[in-house]
Amino acid sequence: MIEYAVDGAWPGFQAALRAIIDNLSAVTPLRAGLDSLLSILIKDLGYARAHLMIFGETHQNVRISMSKSRESGFGHLYGPGALLIGQVAVTKRGVIVDNLDGHPDFAGRPPLELETLSCICAPIPQPRRHGPPERGAAPKAAILGLVCVDLPKAPTVFLENHRGFLELIAAIVGLRADRFEAELAKPDRARKEEPGEFAPHTPALSKPLAASKAMRLVLRQVAQAAAASAPVLIRGEEGTGKEFMAETIHALSARAARPLVRFSGREAGAQQAAATLFGVQKGKAPGATQTRKGAFELADGGSLFIGDVEELPPSVQAQLLHAVEHHEITRRGADKPVKVNVRLICASTKALEELVNQGALLEDLLYAIGVFPIFIPALRDRQGDVLPLAERFLAEFSQQADKQVKRISTPAIDLLGQYHWPGNVRELRGCMEKAVAVCNEGVIRSYHLPPTLQTAESSATDSRLSFGEAVAGFERELLVEALKKAGGNMFKAARDLRESYRIVNYKVKKYGLDPKRFISTKRG
Template sequence: MTDTPTLELDLDEIQADFTHCFTGECRVNVLPILHKIGHVSTRNADLSALLAIILEVMQQPLKMHRGMVMLYDRHSDTIGIHDSFGLTEEEKGRGIYAPGEGVTGKVVETGKAIVVPRLNESLDFLDRTRAHAERGSANASFICVPIMRAEKVLGTLCAERIYMSRRLLDQDVKLLATIASMIAPVVELYLLENIDKVRLENENRRLKNALKRRFKPSNIIGNSKPMQQVYEHIRKVAGTRATVLILGESGVGKELVASAIHYNSPYAEGPFVKSNCAAFPENLVESELFGHEKGSFTGAIATHKGCFEQANGGTIFLDEVGELSLANQAKLLRVLQERSFKRIGGINPVRVELRIITATNRNLIEMVENGTFREDLYYRLNVFCITLPPLRERGSDVITLADHYVNRFAAENGKSVKRIATPALNMLMSYHWPGNVRELENVIESAVILSDDGVIHSYDLPPSIQTSHESGTTNALTLEDKLRAVEYEMIVEALKNNNGNVGETAKELGLTRRMLGIRMQRHRISYKTFRTRVTDALD
């Protein structure tokens, strides 16, 4: 096996070589065909038309037994036969290689042509197609040249035939290299527009399906009765094109519900654009929502597409819609009515087809009565309303969510936190959660970081949850109260771990049985509570 030198070809030298005839074969006759290939490649970027010409040239004037055009898929890191002659469809399907694998793989890996003068003398020729094993071509030579563009290997052009003259073999190597360099731009365009495009479309579809699974209603955590009603509303409205208004306190998960509606809707294949109306300065709201033309105001150095235009064909989610000024409310109303708008400084209207989902923690009815929210806009937005319950009204969902966050943040922080201690659970359940799910998420993340023994204890929770002001209890916790609470929790946890065995519990806590008994009596703790009954075990 030998490598050809770097192919910096001298056309005069090639033409001189081609004018020599051996065994009745004159390569000068191929020059008009090269001209035709060049003409087709510059006028028409159709790879199929080019390959039809090339394979015909290889099969007839060049008298090749087999010819293959192989393309390199960088994403899957595989090289496959794109078009060929002399191979059956079954043989073509078997011709798949990795870079560095076999002759073809080495050409792709090195970017250099390889010539095998005798197939039966090459250890690198793998015969992956098994064409030679079935029909035999031991005396044939194999030529494989890279198809390259800007030093990037796109594939290979390979041929096989029996040569009686080494000079003719060398000429065909140069000829195939010339053809490969001529078709490289068309091959690159084909890979970009077809293989890469198809892969990107497939990847986009895969990600959207993943998002759809992630945001489907059954994956929103919580099984309380108020949430079951929310799930039912999502299920009913998602398949429609209706405008949806989501109401609820800050932190209850309005964006998550909007996502669930979008990814289970007729607009799921389109974009999902989120915009927080309270996050923009008053003078920039119109530009952010509806866009502007270049030069329409100071600082408008380029045309900007607003959120509505970006969401065309999908869903726009306007959070905190109650924060819009009356002037911007009027512009939003116009879009809802006409499904068109003009960019700032624009002349032509921009039409959009999308779904509008809005959310707010404000009391819009009260704002309408006060004159701070347009009544006509309210009724336009309130086609279908979903009200999310605050966390304090969701009962045991607090524990379900807390367990979920423990597992999530333990994995993210590389900690082996497994559970929440009973006193800490009681605190979580009794707290009124003004920040709702968002606050609970932050509390559990902090507690996971503070935990040292794989358990979240009450003293791992933030002080705000343990004070009378925040938790709604009547008496403030003194230092003595805090120490008693910690002692109570440690005794309860140890009794649980030891199935109510007082001796083992005392040993774990570093106490004598008598000292533990006194403390249990002080806290009115009975070891019998922690004994597992046989019937319980059977249940």
């Protein structure tokens, strides 16, 4: 339990303020000054955690993200969530979250923190510009950035005092805006002049879908992870989208302009895995005719994604642990280590705690890579995401195939919703790709879907449909579409089908359809 160290006393604020102003002087390197600012907030004012962010053109484009925590080692350096950032940007005022428990931005925090901490976030204002904006100048975010702290719960009057203090500190940081622009321009120039071996990874990512409550929580955690710099461990079944979430974290982070390098833990053999991850030194390693950089060096300044991390051989696990703890690697055959600045994102489908108990995974490595854990639930546990994902894949593959397939029929939607999706999002994507490929009209119908979706117990039945079953499925599909178009009116449906009311009524009863179900779906 962290003691409340300030008690709202302004003398404590004044001493901290003087120290911060001294450290943000023109002679102090900018990043060093900001680092000192966070240290002062932690040490002098007793805050549990302090975070500073500087934005680019938008609030999603974070150029600088720095954190400090009272915790030692791999302390949880959680950053402010998307809702809190948006609230501060809109109001341009400091925001107090006196109770973290129940606030969506703090989901996933340890229970003790939810019970004992509050949060204050203050905006760093954009500098005032005199005269009209320059022609062609990029639009600016509503605020330059923000300063955010977690502190022990206290009476409202004390929290208000701290909000006023943080707003003052943020305003002082904003006065250094000219230095931010100069500092942020340096890496860009350096990157243009540097003939890197690896092109910067700036993927045109689709925005992750989150219709279900479970996935909305995942996306909040992804946003928090992107704002921090701690290692991330993404867990979930095969096909749930772990690599896609890793790409999203990288794209939303301050490292987005630098490479995202991918590596699979299933690389064959310890020597090959070590060489791929850490590189090879010319002349020293057996058969090494030239020096080759590994994934860590190729990802320097960016992010490294390691899938199936539990598959790494024990010797490589030990090297990976050293790289995470000391931010350095040693090429195979080399005598001296190489410093690296890499954000590590790992993924696994296994119960890693059991592997630790079995001795197959280093316990210290699990702690090191799992500072920021994210669990992606299986698709069967978030049925609300099935249709939105299917519609996204429909649009994607329809465009690729240059087809005008615009929607999914109601019976096809029913089949998608009833299926248990053992292959998760990957299987759904493949399903929609095949459906678009065989579809020669503007609607995906049930018979366009793979045979595995045609029966309730698809995994235990013959995937081949008989002629009678195929005809019945097609007939039912036509009836549903006609009833939907007619708003449940049987006479109008019969007229559209060019069939007698008696036959349509018989077929509707045969297939157990309820015309009333379609009354609300009538189109104008």
